[in-house]
Amino acid sequence: MGDSVTIDLEEGSSESIDNSHLCLVGKVLASKILNRSAISKIIQSAWKTREEIAVLPWPDNVFLFRFSNLEDRLKVLREAPWSIMGNLLVLQPLKMGCSVSEMDFSFCSFWVQVHGLPMDRLTRRNSQIIAESLGQLIGVEAPHDGLLLHRSFLRIRVKLDISKPIHRGFMMKRKDPNTLNITEKWVDFKYEKLSDFCYDCCRIRHDNKSCKFTRREAGRNSGYGPHLRTGVAPKLNLPVDFIQKQIDEMEARI
Template sequence: METLDLSEECDECEDVSELCLVWKILTPKILNRIAISNILQSVWKPRSQLVISSWGDNVYVFQFSKSEDWCKVLDEAPWSVMGNLLVLQPLHLGMVISNFDFCWCPFWVQVHGLPLDKMAKKHGETIGNRLSKLIEVEALSDGLLVGRSFLRIRVELDVTKPLLQGFILHQRTQSGEPMANVRVLHKYEKLSNFCYDCGRIGHNDTSCKFISKVDGVNSGYGLAICTGVVKHIGAPYGNFQRPPVEGWNADSLICR
């Protein structure tokens, strides 16, 4: 195949990447672009013009007119429309939209059932790294985190994999004697539609191709894994900085 150099200056070319977001709606259905646009316009209430362009297969490009609107949407991600998760990615100069990877999305996860002596930032970091890519543990100090009855952890989840429901905590006394095990549960804030059979986001149990109906009955997934949003007790939101090309993390909110 021949090569072509398009590096020469062009009066019609303009770098708008810093005002654009690329996103995909995780659903097997093709949704109506106008309906989606109307929903997001009404929820986001951008201060200036927002252009939404479809690139096929539920992939879209947002082009904002003001950086404040761009930052707000990333600050308050992830979002969902009609119960379906939107996976957002910043656009960077030179990136090809068809090559975007829509696997990763940030979530706040609540960890319930930990013994009081395990309610510490370092244990939250261990749990967060087990969940996926750790972003932060909600903490005002490095001591015991007794401000809530649960640990709250920010992670980037691989949305192509099943949600982790929790784990069994093995305990021992100071002398090394075994104690009763504790069942620790994960609850995901602002969780969009997911499959109760396989635990993956982006489809329901009527269209699951990963697990049989019989096995899905005993999967343990249900509404108990979902929870509402709680107020962040750490640093205030609204300080989003444009990330490097390699990746990004943002604080989040969901739209239903």
């Protein structure tokens, strides 16, 4: 019959202390196995936490990050995504009762800038509509309802399915301001802190050399490229903690 024995194990005991609220689990989407020493040095330099972080290697470029305080953990989540040697680091909370092989690293939150919208379309509601077409809405950079004219673009926090191609933008229908005819206008997406990705198929998990989704000839005309990247937008003088509180509450549930 083989080793088909069922064993009922304890979920916890006096020997174990649940420190999961101080931990994050991260997977580096790299083609080669990275060592803990290199990861630890990069992390300590990039995250700039108040206290030291323990970095524990697990299989297949998965690492456990154990923090000393909640503030450091929240800061790291808030400022995600992060890259390691150009490769995306996908973070998620440590979930008790879940094995490493059961963890899903297919989703990651990004700040997405929406460029090219007419001024009358720079609204909170349009931010929500656009975000929902991309993935799960996490937060909208907006101090109040009405026109969001504090920037020339919308800025939205979206949880993306990174197993799929990221979007370059979309066609928006509008009345031509000169002729009043219905026309279409292209609107660009730009992703803050976007790591290396494939210019052929626009997936984050690999580069052009190892693309299995698009023929090389088609990839050359894909329209994808470094223009999808952009720097982090400067902070605005908005009501204290309004945006950050929104993000913290939403991402704590991811």
